[in-house]
Structures are given as C-alpha cells and as structure tokens.
Amino acid sequence: VRVALGTGDGAILRRADDGTPRDRGLEGVVARITELAKAVIGDDHDRVAAVAMGAAGPLDPKAGVLYDPPNLVPGVVPLGPLLKTSLQLPVFLENDANVAAMGEWRFGGHGKTDNLFYITVSTGVGAGIIADGRLIQGFNATAGEIGHTVIDPNGPVCNCGAHGCVEAFCSGPSIARAARALLAEDGNSLLLDLAGGTIEAVNARTVAEAARRGDPIAVRVFHEAGDKLGIALVNVIHLLSPEIIVVGGGVSQNGELLLEPVRQRIQNTAMKLPARGVQLVTAGLRQDSGLVGALALAIDRSNSSQ
Numbered sequence: 314v315r316v317a318l319g320t321g322d323g324a325i326l327r328r329a330d331d332g333t334p335r336d337r338g339l340e341g342v343v344a345r346i347t348e349l350a351k352a353v354i355g356d357d358h359d360r361v362a363a364v365a366m367g368a369a370g371p372l373d374p375k376a377g378v379l380y381d382p383p384n385l386v387p388g389v390v391p392l393g394p395l396l397k398t399s400l401q402l403p404v405f406l407e408n409d410a411n412v413a414a415m416g417e418w419r420f421g422g423h424g425k426t427d428n429l430f431y432i433t434v435s436t437g438v439g440a441g442i443i444a445d446g447r448l449i450q451g452f453n454a455t456a457g458e459i460g461h462t463v464i465d466p467n468g469p470v471c472n473c474g475a476h477g478c479v480e481a482f483c484s485g486p487s488i489a490r491a492a493r494a495l496l497a498e499d500g501n502s503l504l505l506d507l508a509g510g511t512i513e514a515v516n517a518r519t520v521a522e523a524a525r526r527g528d529p530i531a532v533r534v535f536h537e538a539g540d541k542l543g544i545a546l547v548n549v550i551h552l553l554s555p556e557i558i559v560v561g562g563g564v565s566q567n568g569e570l571l572l573e574p575v576r577q578r579i580q581n582t583a584m585k586l587p588a589r590g591v592q593l594v595t596a597g598l599r600q601d602s603g604l605v606g607a608l609a610l611a612i613d614r615s616n617s618s619q
C-alpha cells in the first residue's frame with residue numbers, strides 16, 4: 314500500500330507505504346490504508362478535496378468495488394465505500410494502469426497530447442488508454458487489458474488460461490521462465506552464474522543483468538520479449554493511433570534493452586501513417602506514475618461529481 318498527499322499540479326507533499334496485511338482480511342487492509350492515509354493527511358483534512366485510488370482490476374469505478382481482488386479476499390469488495398466512511402472524504406477508485414496513465418499524461422513530462430498509450434510491463438502487463446483527450450474505460454470499465462490479448466495462439470500458457478497472451482511473453486515472470494527453459498537445454502551461461510548456479514533462482518532481474526553483459530541466452534530472451542511487446546504495440550498503433558507510447562513497470566527500467574527490439578518491430582511492420590512520428594518512451598515518473606496519477610484523478614473526478 315502506497316499513499317501520498319499532493320496538490321492538483323502533481324506535487325507530492327507527504328508519502329507513506331507499508332505492506333498489505335493479507336492475513337488480517339478486508340478489515341485489516343482497510344484499517345492499514347486508513348492509518349497510512351491519515352498519517353499523510355495530518356492536520357490538513359479540511360484542505361483535502363478527494364481521495365483517488367488505483368487498484369488491480371477487475372473493478373467497478375462507479376460503485377467503488379473490486380471483484381475477487383487476488384491480493385485481498387474473494388467476492389465483491391466495496392473498498393471505495395469503506396474508505397469513504399473511515400476517511401470521511403470522497404473516494405474514487407480506478408484500475409491501477411489507468412491511474413498510472415493519467416499520471417504520465419498530465420505530469421510525466423511528455424508534452425501536451427490528446428493521445429497517449431500507457432503500458433506497464435511488470436509482474437503482469439496492463440495498459441491505460443488516453444484517446445482524443447480522455448481516459449477510455451469501456452462498457453464494463455475494463456478497457457486496456459492488453460496483457461491478455463493473444464499474439465500467438467500456439468504460444469506459452471498465460472495466468473488467465475489462454476495461450477500466447479502478451480503477458481505470457483513479456484512480463485517479468487515470463488522472461489524468467491523463458492530464460493530457465495533455455496538454460497535447461499544449455500546450462501553453460503553467465504546467467505546461471507549470476508543466479509548462484511541454480512536455474513530456479515533465475516529471475517527477470519538476473520536475465521537483464523546477464524543481457525547487459527552480453528550473455529547470449531539472456532540477450533536472446535530479452536530480444537524475444539521486446540519483439541513480442543513490439544507486435545502488441547504495432548496492434549495498438551493500428552487500433553488507436555497514439556502520439557506517445559509510454560512503457561512503465563519494473564521491466565521497463567531496463568530501458569533500451571527492452572525498447573530497442575520494440576522500435577525495430579514497429580519500424581519493420583507498422584503501417585506508415587499511423588506509426589509516423591509516434592514516440593516510444595519510458596515512464597517519466599518511474600515508480601510514481603500511479604501515485605501522481607491518483608492526484609490527477611482526484612482533481613478530475615471531484616470536479617466532475619460536483
């Protein structure tokens with residue numbers, strides 16, 4: 314759980330974070346979030362316009378409820394209403410990737426644009442769509458689930474049960490899995506040394522480190538992940554015609570190691586006109602895209618609900 318008190322121009326004044334107490338159930342989680350939020354609000358309760366919150370979907374932003382949140386409890390979880398009561402403030406809930414997209418759009422330093430596509434590549438792969446100057450939610454408020462769009466029906470199985478989803482190729486765990494599979498065939502690798510000699514200890518971080526040092530297996534795995542991300546983003550370019558594509562999440566912190574094959578794929582296969590002038594960049598706010606995005610969302614939603 315990460316919380317911040319900030320202003321409408323995206324400045325964070327105070328922040329706090331702590332683990333999610335999963336063993337204490339919904340009550341414990343609400344208590345922890347409340348405690349952290351009250352700590353950053355301090356004596357400024359009267360000056361706080363609203364609370365905005367990003368959480369992993371699926372969720373209903375209007376009702377402020379989560380559906381079967383994987384990190385909390387099963388069922389319909391009314392997190393928004395519960396926090397509204399405990400904090401005595403308006404609370405707005407939104408998908409975490411959408412919130413991060415808002416942060417990068419308003420405060421990420423990418424210039425003024427009406428068309429920005431944000432994709433996070435981390436434990437999972439998700440996205441937030443800003444199109445023609447607004448956040449796109451869709452009929453069931455689940456737009457942007459790019460992680461589970463299929464780019465190879467014969468590809469590896471995904472967490473969702475389908476084969477060849479973007480997430481099954483590009484997420485941190487998928488990168489580690491691909492590297493472990495190659496290591497099992499040919500264990501003679503710097504990558505294995507970096508993981509202390511055990512294949513099971515290989516993770517996305519060790520793969521990235523080995524790739525930077527030129528290890529052939531690691532280079533190949535990162536190139537493959539970047540290329541698959543590129544295929545996904547060519548589809549995005551054709552579908553939405555974004556001006557700026559922002560890549561965030563832990564895996565994106567490897568910069569050009571991931572983005573170079575994406576650029577190649579876009580250059581080689583995207584249609585000329587929608588791809589012309591499209592910028593591909595990493596998140597300007599790095600790990601704070603979501604926190605700063607929540608500030609933007611709090612301002613927007615409290616203005617439109619008045």
Ligand SMILES: [Zn+2]
Pocket residue numbers: 460461462471472473474475478480481
């Ligand atoms: Zn999937």
